[in-house]
Amino acid sequence: MAESVFPPVPGQLTSLSNDIAAVAADDAPLPVLGFSAYNDFFVTGNRMRFEKRYFRRRARLNALAAQALLDPDADVSRLADVLWAVCDEHTWALPAHIHSPGRLSAEPPGVQSGDREGWGAEQTLDLFAAETAHALAEIVTGLGPRLDPLVSQRVRAEVDRRVLTPLADPRPLAWEGFGNNWESVCAGAAGMAAMLLLPPSDRLSSMLARCGKAMDRFLAGYGDDGGCPEGVDYWVYGFGYFVYYAVMLHEQTGVDLLDDPKVAQIAAFPHKAALGGGAYAPFSDASERPWLPAGLLSRLAERFGTPPPAVIPSFHDDHCYRWAHLARTLAWYRPASAVSTVADSDFLPDLAWVVDRGPDAVFAAKGGHNDEPHNHLDLGAFLLHVRGRTVLADLGAGEYTRSYFSDTRYDHLHPSARAHSIPVVDDELQLPGAARLATVVRHEVLPDGVAFDLDLTAAYEVDGLRRLIRRFRWWRTGRLELTDVVTADRPLPITEVFVSRYAPVVADAAVRWDDTVTLDVDRPVAVDAVEATDHHGRPDVAYRVLVPVTAPAGESAHTFTFSVRLRADRPLRRIA
Template identity: 25%
Template sequence: MKRIILFIGCLCFLCSITAQDRLLENSITPQQLQEVLQPTEKWVTYPAYTDRSAWTTRIPAEIRENIIKAGEKALAYEWKPDLATDYLAYKRRGEILTGRKNQTTLNTLVLAELVEGKGRFMDAIINGTWFLCEVSWVHSAHAYFQKDQSGLPDPDEPTVELVVADIGAQMSWIYYFFHDELDKVSPLIAKRIRNTVYQRLIDPYFARTDYWWMGFTPQEVNNWNIWINYNVLQAVLLLEKDTAQKATYVYQLMRSVDRYIDVQHPDGTCEEGPSYFGHAGANLIKFLDLLDRATDGHVNIFSNEKIKNIGRYIRRANIHNQYFVNFSDAAAKCFVSPGAVYLYGKKIGDRQLMGFASDFARRNGWKDKLHTGSLFARLLDDVLDAREILEGDSASIEETSFYFEDGQLAVARDSHRSDEGFCFAAHGSNNGVSHNHNDVGSFMLYYNGKPILIDVGVGVYTKKTFSSERYTIWTMQSGYHNLPTINGTDQHAGKKYHARNVRFTDRGKTVSFSADIVAAYPEETGVAQWIRSYTLKRGHRFTIADQWKLNNRNGEQILNFMTVCTPEIKDGYLLLKDKDFTLKMKYDSGLLQPSIETIPLTDKQLLNNWNVEQLYRIRLTITHPALQGKAQVYLEKM
């Protein structure tokens, strides 16, 4: 069916302001919330620790065995505190040395004891919980929230951030499951767990509203909001005994999450990318599901179209298997949470999304990974729901293209098979999104499910990544994306650097995307118009076209392309070689002069994403640029 979409980028923000704002607050009053909040035993769907039959029957034998083996290995773990110099390393050198091994090991032990139920992991669990009550939970990169800026965590000013929230929820579940067992050893243990969660998470959270991620300040929120709020909701529901106080807390959490939902695009685009969906959309569905159960269905917004689209984004942004569209800080390869994605599909009634999760779980050995993790409740959900997910129906690719109008993101492929032919993604947007790279108008291209022209992604996070020096990192710069360098100048950062006149068209045999990217470059660049377009002629070739109007020529015009393939320059074309195929990259040799730069990879995250020791930057320099002109580059299989 012929489908044409025209979207004017400057209207993007206005379109996101809808009558659906404040979905949670508008669904119930504080008084009504207090009346419908359920006691813990009504909303917790997990078996009690003492219900040994349920723990045996609900978990597949192979997964139970893996969990117990991991627990046995964890019995030998030595609890190691983060030293003062580990914290100071971030302040001094931008190096992150504080870890999460203590927390994840404790989760492994707790899971093993729940599954086995013989008490042999209990002493190790007591050691782990007591240890965590003794040491700081704050991540070294997040100590900046406190007044003291020395780099050390201040116990007199508890800071609420991601790791504190994770551990707080984890400890709340330990209290819930093992309260009676711990009291048999000493009543001080459970008491201390509860007191510590209040001191470090619950009380500090509700004592202030000025954390940027809460959404009550002018700063726009991101995945921190829903990540932290989901954890705090668990802690409040499990530990708070006063119903009126609990309702007050829950309503405040709802108000904060509304601020997160409000800034999401109606089409579901996750600007932070698919690898952040596990922290964003996945935690959103977990929060909403928990709220739905805790209110006996009285707070239920799953029928809202924006909520549905946030979940569908992850399927629509998939290229093939673990490869996803990865603009911004997203990794090219990510292991999406099959449990959360399956739940999302189930709650919104989307069987394709459920099937996508089941397929992903089966293809990627998910069942062998269900023994540790940093988010305890999500881990436990996965373990208890594994059989249903692994036995779920498969999904098909119904859409050979999809355009996210609000996010200005296009994804299109040759066929209904993800491992067959070309698949490209392109976006307009702006250079002021969360976890931004300067990449307005960039694209990525895959063939037979394998990367060809790529978005490199981001390396291991350091202090520099989130500082004023961010754009000195090469992976953040437009010159290391599939974009032009205009008059020797690359794109700048900030929301005002954006795409204009973004257009997407799918006519069946051909798919095209275009944007004027001139406003992504500073005014002094001296360019009046630069239209970058991409055309997929299904079953044949992929074309990159540039059309420009320069005010002057005061630097080089270079078309940059990043590739994971081995490039080889021929007469009038390049070969892009993969071990399974070779593509021809054709260009006008009378207009464009090719060169190739080798970029060695030393960063662990980039090495893991691309499985090669070097990438290549292809640079096609326009040799005789007129003030007005155009150039085309074609890719096709040899």
């Protein structure tokens, strides 16, 4: 099949091919996925210790497979051993996605429950089981007779037993109905494995019909603006697998899932969330600097005219080492001479995100509601990104643990209201739930910036609070005026919170971050530092500037002015 027969590597992929060769040359024993490693999550709630071992095994698998498919003369004996070892794994699903007697899942309630569906751990069809099935199916199909028949037969049997059998069974799978990345990744990867390994049959047709319904639900989870509430990282994940599946389905059946106006809007989403220089708005459980697969961007550029890839990610940028992303970069990447540009201002009305780009600084803010996929309590949050650094910040994703995806989610710093630049009203934080929403009152692109107003009243449950309007007025020359207009039945103490990863300096009636952004203040402020761990388990410190105000009974307006110090030693540049 086309995705497994790679063309000659262009010079732009030299670094990636060198990464592949280096990992393929590693002949150290594969990390062991023994009982202690597997059971660690159920005992401690820690995901990373097991997953690091698991992903290192996938890295070796992918590197050896890519090397073999790039070089028809490559020896495949070590790859055969790795394929055999993957078939030996107790389960291809992650422990965090498995529910068995006396053990709890770390994901949102109902994400994966092998026992509830009648499947044990070995046949739990989660994201990573589906991805593994697709990788193995594509590798053995691409290698054909170069691989020992016994290895190929075992791989085919294990893919069928672990993934295709649950997919063919009529019992509901736990992720069906989610309408997010689970639908497209699980259905897309499992569906591609089915198309690769099965001949035309009623069984295959029923699987593809099931996958088609999942893809419909996935698309329905997006608004007409094409925005991904989970952020750019999950756009790469969910939409990437949607595209990979759609291309293969079109090749095999003629059905074109990409021929949909909403798909074209979704394809443009990351460019609307771009802050410049490889940074993107890190709202929800996203990261500021996600990696975007070059092959995926090349295919989208060809189909929809979206910007082509500006950089080639390294082999290690995807710490989960997903075969589909790597293989499509090797198969689909095309050098492009076009220089991509982004608009001065983007607004996603369904997400209620605004991103406005000045010559040296970018402003972004969000509305939405507090029950979005990978939700944070962050209605009315904003950021200021200056010359490649997000000074007023959204922290993005924290470390995924069992409790991070539980009823105690908002006790964790990153998804909590404490980690966002939003007001605390009468000591009350924003509350979770779909009814806790921000209504867009105004969005207007102006010649010199943008005006963006949100009604945040529903986000709080405070006796005496009648209305809370947050107004942003941003000038692209580097000035932001934030005004909270409060209507109250009684005097209400309010704490305005401004979050950064840079330690603030408070002096001379001002707060300064990174000697770049200044907030004028006319009252004493407090600063606290909150420590946590980021998505990769590294130490992460948020510095919170706390500014007290009192909203009297009636209507009052409280304005805060931020100014960006632009570089005087060089001309202003356009952030792209």
